[in-house]
Amino acid sequence: LAKTTQPISMDSYEGQEVNITCSHNNIATNDYITWYQQFPSQGPRFIIQGYKTKVTNEVASLFIPADRKSSTLSLPRVSLSDTAVYYCLVANSGGYQKVTFGTGTKLQVIP
Amino acid sequence: GAGVSQSPRYKVTKRGQDVALRCDPISGHVSLYWYRQALGQGPEFLTYFNYEAQQDKSGLPNDRFSAERPEGSISTLTIQRTEQRDSAMYRCASSLRTGGYNSPLHFGNGTRLTVT
Numbered sequence: 587l588a589k590t591t592q593p594i595s596m597d598s599y600e601g602q603e604v605n606i607t608c609s610h611n612n613i614a615t616n617d618y619i620t621w622y623q624q625f626p627s628q629g630p631r632f633i634i635q636g637y638k639t640k641v642t643n644e645v646a647s648l649f650i651p652a653d654r655k656s657s658t659l660s661l662p663r664v665s666l667s668d669t670a671v672y673y674c675l676v677a678n679s680g681g682y683q684k685v686t687f688g689t690g691t692k693l694q695v696i697p
Numbered sequence: 698g699a700g701v702s703q704s705p706r707y708k709v710t711k712r713g714q715d716v717a718l719r720c721d722p723i724s725g726h727v728s729l730y731w732y733r734q735a736l737g738q739g740p741e742f743l744t745y746f747n748y749e750a751q752q753d754k755s756g757l758p759n760d761r762f763s764a765e766r767p768e769g770s771i772s773t774l775t776i777q778r779t780e781q782r783d784s785a786m787y788r789c790a791s792s793l794r795t796g797g798y799n800s801p802l803h804f805g806n807g808t809r810l811t812v813t
Contacts, residue, residue, distance in 0.1 A: 618798050620801065622801075622802075627806075628804075628806060629701075629788050629790065629804025629805055629806060629807060630740065630790075630802070630804050631804070632801035632802065632803070635798070635799070635801065637798075671739075673739060679798040684742060684745060684753055684755075685730065685742065685745075685802060686742050687732075687739035687740045687741075687742075688739050689738060689739050690739050
């Protein structure tokens with residue numbers, strides 16, 4: 587399993603775009619990248635997933651450069667309700683999945 | 698309900714007692730995971746099932762911990778002779794398919810276990 591590294595914490599003001607970068611230098615050819623969001627007292631919730639280039643959904647965008655050794659989760663115009671912990675995961679696209687979480691990035695949105 | 702359901706939400710037990718934590722996954726979901734989460738930490742993998750088969754139990758801390766999913770649906774995580782260090786949030790997740798791409802994990806709200 588590729589190890590991931592992401593900042594422990596980030597602060598942002600409301601209305602700003604937030605970019606959280608995750609490093610995964612040992613990502614394998616068949617690995618893909620997934621991001622989860624966790625609010626206090628809740629379980630993690632899937633945000634976005636991708637293999638390469640750019641993926642966008644109604645919540646976020648995920649940018650993956652050509653070498654795939656890192657990925658950036660982009661949250662547009664954050665609000666106070668985006669305060670949460672964000673986890674970057676790397677897993678293989680085939681067969682069995684031992685899905686492992688790191689410590690995540692705690693995002694604090696400031697009014 | 699449509700989500701993953703865990704019961705009880707809270708469990709307080711005395712040291713040395715056995716506890717059983719229940720997870721009812723989303724209907725039709727093939728894969729089921731158990732995690733343990735300490736305050737301020739990410740979820741720690743415990744074990745994983747595909748249908749009724751326990752595929753990986755490498756995360757179970759010791760032989761006091763066991764899990765089963767006998768009919769490929771509801772799962773029970775059992776902790777025997779509980780110790781204070783077992784106190785944590787225990788989370789269950791399910792996914793539609795084995796193999797995770799386009800099959801993300803759906804988590805329940807967890808069971809908060811406190812061992813006194």
